[in-house]
Amino acid sequence: MNFSTFNQTAEEFEEISALISSHLSEPYSIYVYWFFLNTWPEYCITVRLENDPKLVGVIISKVEKHRDVRLRGYIGMLVIDPVHRGKGLASKLVEMTIERMIQIDNVDEISLETEVINKGALKLYESLGFMRTKRLYRYYLNTHDAFRLILPITEKSMKRVAFLPALGT
Amino acid sequence: MNNIKDGLDDLNLNLKDPDNYVDITDLLFASVKSIENHQVVKSKYFDLLEGTRAVETDNIRLDTGMLRYELSEEELAFDPSLPISVKSMIAVMDKLYTLLMSWLNNSSLPVTILSCRYVQTILQNYTASVTKSIDICSLSDPRIRTENKGGNEFEKFLSEKVLKAFILGLCKYVGFVLGVGTSILYEEEDLTTRNMDLDFLSQLDKKSVLEEIRSAIFLINDKKDSAGNLIDLDNLIYRLEILHKMNEIESILKLSFEIEQTTYSIKPTIAFLDESVYILQTQIKSLSNYRSYIPPGSFSKFVQLDLNNKSITTELYELDTTESFNNLVNMFSQLNESLLKSSEISNYYQFQNFIQYEITNNMNSTFNVFVRGLFQLFLIRDNKAIMGSTRGENILTVTQKMMENLNTIDSQIFDVNGWPDLKEPIKQDILNKFDQLLNDLESISYHTLSNSTNNRCRQRQLMSRGLLVWDTLQVASENFELEVWENFRIGDELEGNNQPSLPISSYIYYNKLSLMIDILFRGFELDLYKIFEAPQIYWYISYLSQLALELLQGRIRHQLESKVQYLTTGLSKKIKKLKAGDKKEKMKKLQQEKLTHVVPKINLTIQYNENYLSKLFEGYFRITDAIKIYFSLLHFVKVIDLLKGPPKSKYTSLENIYNLRMKPFSSIGVPSLPTFEHYKSAIEINETNVTKENVRKIYSHCLDEFNEAKNIFRDLLEFIENKKLSGYYFLDGCSGNEEWIKALKKTCIHYLVEVKKLGKMLDEDNAALTTANDKKKYDLELETGFHIYFPKITVRERS
Structure with a gap:
């Protein structure tokens, strides 16, 4: 398998958005893809087969200030072509993202949301140390609740916002 | 770029009216040229959330304009003003009731009620009109002209009079729900209020809408002899009656109850709620029987294509008709029950228990979201009056009553006239600080009470936020009470140790x-x-x-007993020392009054704290301690490793997860948060100490603790069930407290069985104590338990 970051070409953009929109239940506008891929290309990692250039998986993330006191990574989308599931690709993409976020931005924590009934996603993220911090009532259009998961990296992640200094001070 | 141009050409805009349309094509492309590659251009008000729902032109899933290719001719050209048969009329009503319940089940108006062309047309006509009168609300869409509308006179009457009345009533009701939603509920989480810029009859008088419905019912009855199947006509009337009653619900916000006052029966006033349940259950029975008669094209995605739509194309949403019917019944019955119980509350113990066990704990997904919001508006009115009290019961007075119920009754600090003589500026300064403290207490009470009707997820988030306030208040109140005691001897003294009582900070x-x-x-x-x-x-x-137990049985009990001691013995001694005269007589009279009215109340409080609150916390202490020991036992036999966190946690540690989990408590001053090291030493998992004897000891201790917890909950249950002892504190007919304790007792029994099962496994497996699970022989399972706070934790042998 070949893992690489988004090459910022229109062709790969098309491939990525096509893969995601065909496998995620909620449709996203072109804006959402552009927003992530143009602002944080370094956090879009793709996976392709060794002998076939076809895109089989992608993870899209971002890193932003959280309430001006922490640097928070956020995993927005993760899709693996069903044919290639069960090979550890999702786990690998998440681990690569975590490592890049720590290396490039020295993030304090990484967060994401997932459906409470998505046992597979929960198992994957929780095995890596993500913790369920909140249950979000009827978060999804299908009326399912979501868990907000957080992976604590630095001490800042474990302190209440009110007791942290603003970033850069 | 060329593709986009071609796409625009395809749209074939017909600019027949150059005065009203301006061709911006050149301007648009000139602007686009200036955008560099890989640059996102957006307004600062356009965030990611907006982006996820943004309309994307030319994308079939995201461009509502493209719905024109999806909708059938029947849907596009549906004429809502056509005459309608009785059966079709009932079918439309039932579908709308289903869609109403679907909307209240976390959907949105465009994909439920507004998908009905009749509703859309009436609202469009109303919204566009200047007069906002009932006459303007017609079912005629000026864009659609049907030459020959067909139908007989009765069907025309049904369309023009009955269907219109029904749609008006439904829209008025939806308008009211929207009002409740925007003022109380959480947008999208509880209720989605997106309304396609349609005005839900906001300026139309409720009375005139109700009159329309009544008039429709009257006319149907009048025409019964000459038209249609009588059963169908009766069914039509039942559905109109339900709608009429739904529109009466708003009147409950005018009801007024007085806690601690003689209550009157509100049953007759809210009888319409009970009647609705009766009509639904005995007459209507189902919302699916007429389904095949829905006029083709009358429900569609047309509204998403036709009106101002800030959202992407969304599929229509409809709950199962049986579930909708049950939800409709529940809406009336839950409201009825909540109001009836509220009206019977006769003191603030009952009030607190009612709010905690009948309201707060019941706000799960089966509780109707509209009733949740409405009950909140009923409970706390705009002027902060509690349940519409006209005798001055508001958040502040309720706060003080709740404080008295725990420990502050007859506290001297609240009796400003009883304070020592002070110079006016000093007194004023103290009063200002005291007022500030009471205002802060009022705010946190408001926060707590208003949180009682939120969904359970939201409740927890707001509780966590409120924790910071309570913590700050504790520091402020302690400082205040100590300051006025040390400097001015304001406040009570604890009997026997010359220490200040500090009732407010104890309450906090x-x-x-x-x-x-x-x-x-x-x-x-x-x-x-x-x-x-x-x-x-x-x-x-x-x-x-x-x-909590120590506080209740220590300081708080001491405060209350000191007060009784003072009012009985202390005050008598004081009176004895006084010379005969007016002052002595006044004091005697005061003591008599206190002995008659205050001391019995304090005794009631002592009993409640002792027999109920202390027992509850003792029970919580025992059962949680027992589970902690159970886990230690499981650790010893290697079913779980308590010092090992997530399997692949190379990015974080169990200690980090502990600290993140405990974050809401990390800033609390007293009690300070125990560290992870404290936890490790508390669970006593010294690996070198694993002997058969030690494990047996822990096993016995674990059983003892669960047995003790079970006995405490048994006693607690006996107290609650003994109405002579507990009737004053718990509202008759409310079983919330009882069920809560029963579930706790069952939990203890379940764990006793589990621990014994583990013991048996260990007995049967001689090698178990030190190596039982070296080969991963056993595993742990977490399942729903008897009590919401205690999942079942079961040891299973791996298959």
Whole structure:
């Protein structure tokens, strides 16, 4: 398998958005893809087969200030072509993202949301140390609740916002 | 770029009216040229959330304009003004009731009620009109002209009079729900209020809408002899009656109850709620029987194509008709029950228990969202009056009553006239500080009371936020009470130790501890904890419960007993020392009054604290301690490793997860948060100490603790069930408290069985004590338990 970051070409953009929109239940506008891929290309990692250039998986993330006191990574989308599931690709993409976020931005924590009934996603993220911090009532259009998961990296992640200094001070 | 141009050409805009349309094509492309590659251009008000729902032109899933290619001719050209048969009329009504319940089940108006062309047309006509009168609300869409409308006179009457009345009533009701939603509920989480810029009859008088419905019912009855199937006509009337009653619901916001006053029966006033349940259950029975008669094209995505739509194309949403019917019945019955019980509350113990066990704890997904919001508006009115009290009961007075119910009754600090003589500026300064403290207490009470009708997820988030306030208030109140005691001897003295009583800060501390315990427990209810976190949480709860118990049985009991001692003995001694005269007589009279009215109340409080609150916290302490020991036992036999966190946690550690989990409590001053090291030493897992004897000892201790907890909950249950003892504190007919304790007792029994099962496994497996699970022979399972705060934790032999 070949893992690489988004090459910022229109062709790969098309491939990525096509893969995601065909496998995620909620449709996203072109804006959402552009927003992530143009602002944080370094956090879009793709996976392709060794002998076939076809895109089989992608993870899209971002890193932003959280309430001006922490640097928070956020995993927005993760899709693996069903044919290639069960090979550890999702786990690998998440681990690569975590490592890049720590290396490039020295993030304090990484967060994401997932459906409470998505046992597979929960198992994957929780095995890596993500913790369920909140249950979000009827978060999804299908009326399912979501868990907000957080992976604590630095001490800042474990302190209440009110007791942290603003970033850069 | 060329593709886009071609796409625009395809749209074939016909600019027949150059005065009203301006061709911006050149301007658009000139602007686009200036955008560099890989640059996102957006307004600062356009965030990611907006982006996820943004309309994207030319994308079939995201461009509502493209719906024109999806909708059938029947849907596009549907004429809502066509005459309608009785059966079709009932079918439309039933579908709308179903869609109403679907909307209240976390959907949105465009994909439910507004998907009905009749509704859309009436609202469009109303919204566009200047007069906002009822006459303007017609079912005629000026864009659609049907040459020959067909139908007989009766069907025309049904369309023009009955269908219109029904749609008006429904829209008025939806308008009211929208009002409740925007003022109380959480947008999208509880209710989605997106209304396609349609005005839901906001300026139309409710009375005239009700009159329309009544008039429709009258006319149907009048025409019964000459038209249609009588059963169908009766069914039509039942559905109109339900709608009429739904529109009467708003009147409950005018009801006024007085706690601690003679109550009157509100049954006749809210009889319409009970009648609705009766009509639904005995007459209507189902919302699916007429379904095949829905006029083709009358429900579609047309509204998403036709009106101002800030959202992407969304599929229509409809709950199952049986579920909708049940939800409709529940809406009336839940409201009826909540109001009836509220009206019977006769003191503030009952009030608190009612709010906690009948309202707060019941706000799960089966409780109707509209009733949740409405009950909140009923409970706390705009002027902060509680349940519409006209005798001055508001958040502040309720706060003081709740304080008295725990420990502040007859506290001298509240009796400003009883303060020592002080110079005016000093007195004023103290009064200002005291007022500030009471205002802060009022605010946190408001926060707590208004949180009682939120969904359970939201409740926990707001509780966590409120914790900071309670903590700050505890410091402020302690400082204030100590300052006025030390400098001016304002406040009561604890009997026997010359220490200040500090009733306000004790009340705050008690509430803070209770809140911390509840926040922690609720994580189990919301399935937030992994199994390796469970022992950490139960251990922390056992510690906090012990503190709450000590507070209740220590300082708070001392405060109350000191007060009784003073009013009986202390005051008598004081009176004895006084010379005969007016002052002495006044004091005697005062004492008599206190002995008659205050001392019995204090005794009631002591009994409640002793027999109920203390027992509850003692029970919590025992059961959580027992579970902690159970986990230690499981650790010893290697079913779980309490010091091992997530399997692949190379990015974080169990200690980090502990600290993140305990973050809401990390800033609390008293009690300070125990560290992870404290936790490790508390669970006593010294690996070198694993002997058969030690494990047996822990096993016996675990059984003892669960047995003790079971006995405490048994006693508690007996107290609650003994109406002579507990009737004053718990509202008759409310079973929330009882069910709560029963479930706790069942939990103890379940764990006793589990621990014994583990013991048996160990007995049968001689090697078990040190190596039982070296080969991963056993595993742990977390399942729904008997109580929402206690999942079942079961040892299973791996298959």
